Amino acid sequence: MNRILLxxxxxxxxxxxxASAVAGGAEGFWKDKESRFLxxxxxxxxxxxxxxxxxxxxxSHDDDKGWWQGEYxxxxxxxxxxxxxxxxxxxxxxxxxxxxxxxxREFQRPDGYIGTCSDxxxxxxxxxxxxxxxxxxYTVWALLEIHSMSGDRFFLDAASRLMDQTIAQLKRPxxxxxxxxxxxxxxxSMSILKTLMILYRATGRKKYLDFASEIVAKWDCD
Numbered sequence: 001m002n003r004i005l006l007x008x009x010x011x012x013x014x015x016x017x018x019a020s021a022v023a024g025g026a027e028g029f030w031k032d033k034e035s036r037f038l039x040x041x042x043x044x045x046x047x048x049x050x051x052x053x054x055x056x057x058x059x060s061h062d063d064d065k066g067w068w069q070g071e072y073x074x075x076x077x078x079x080x081x082x083x084x085x086x087x088x089x090x091x092x093x094x095x096x097x098x099x100x101x102x103x104x105r106e107f108q109r110p111d112g113y114i115g116t117c118s119d120x121x122x123x124x125x126x127x128x129x130x131x132x133x134x135x136x137x138y139t140v141w142a143l144l145e146i147h148s149m150s151g152d153r154f155f156l157d158a159a160s161r162l163m164d165q166t167i168a169q170l171k172r173p174x175x176x177x178x179x180x181x182x183x184x185x186x187x188x189s190m191s192i193l194k195t196l197m198i199l200y201r202a203t204g205r206k207k208y209l210d211f212a213s214e215i216v217a218k219w220d221c222d
Contacts, residue, residue, distance in 0.1 A: 042079070042080050042083040042092055043089075043091075043092070047080075047095070050076055051076055051099060053072070054069075054072035054073040054076045055073060055103060057069035057070070057072060057073070057116045058073065058103075058106075058107045058114070058115070058116050061116060061117060061118040062116070063115075063116040063117045063131075063132075063135075064117055064118055064119070066130075067116075068131055069116050069135075070115060070116040070117070070131060070132060070134065070135020070136070070138070070139075071131075071134060071135045071137075071138040073103065073138070073139060073142065074135070074137070074138025074139045074140075074141055074142040075138055075142075077096065077100065077142035077145070077146060078138070078141060078142050078145055080092065080095075080096050081096060081142070081145045081146060081148075081149050084096065084149060085149075093149065093150070096146060096149070096150075097146065097150050097152065100142075100143070100146050100155060101154065104143070104154070104155070104158045108158055108161065108162070111165050112161035112162050112163075112164055112165035113162065113165045114136070114139050114158075114162050115132060115135060115136055115139075116132075116135060117130075117132050120132070120165070120169060130182055130183070131182060131183075131188060132181075132182075133166060133178070133181060133182065133188070133189040133192055134182065134188040134189060134191065134192075136162060136166055136192070137191060137192040137194075137195050139162060140159045140162050140163055140192075140195045140199065141194070141195045141198065143155045143156070143158050143159035143162070144156065144159050144195070144198050144199060144202060147159065147202070148202075156202060156203070159199060160199065160203060160205075163195070163196070163199055163208065164207075166192070167207070167211050177218065178190055178214075178215060178218065179218040186218070190215050190218065190219070192215070193212055193215050193216070196208050196209075196211060196212040196215070197209075197212055200212065
């Protein structure tokens with residue numbers, strides 16, 4: 001009986017060692033995959049090629065034709081900041097800051113607007129906004145993450161100016177209300193709520209919390 005018990009205990013211990021080895025191997029596999037992905041996506045030609053395409057959407061204003069490119073710059077930069085947070089690559093950090101500075105200087109208008117539609121109201125002037133506010137959400141969000149990474153107030157100010165312009169546009173007496181913009185009863189537009197709350201935490205400005213509360217109040221509107 002003791003032999004059987006010892007055999008079972010030995011078998012159990014061996015199984016644990018095997019499981020540990022497999023887990024260690026899996027961790028190494030995923031670490032290697034992560035490293036290769038980040039290197040391919042956020043270094044060299046690939047990083048610059050994808051970035052150039054995202055930036056060109058703000059120059060060409062092809063979204064006036066009904067395209068859907070307003071989110072690309074923000075998403076690319078959000079990914080780059082996340083990659084930096086994993087890799088701590090100083091070269092990537094410098095690249096992000098340099099290109100973000102140039103982006104804001106080239107595309108932020110005096111009223112604060114940054115967008116891929118030439119008309120801040122909408123590409124067709126109908127004030128439906130289509131995916132315009134959805135795209136601005138990612139631009140503001142990326143600027144806030146870059147500010148958090150760098151500590152450079154320039155990016156926080158740029159994000160605030162874009163959000164201020166968006167809020168002022170939506171609160172005009174002639175409207176439209178945010179739940180009347182875009183598609184699905186304003187659902188894509190109202191997803192700017194997350195970015196509003198990040199901006200509120202970064203600045204403490206009550207106007208952002210107030211507008212966030214207005215968005216939440218409109219969730220149940222027809």
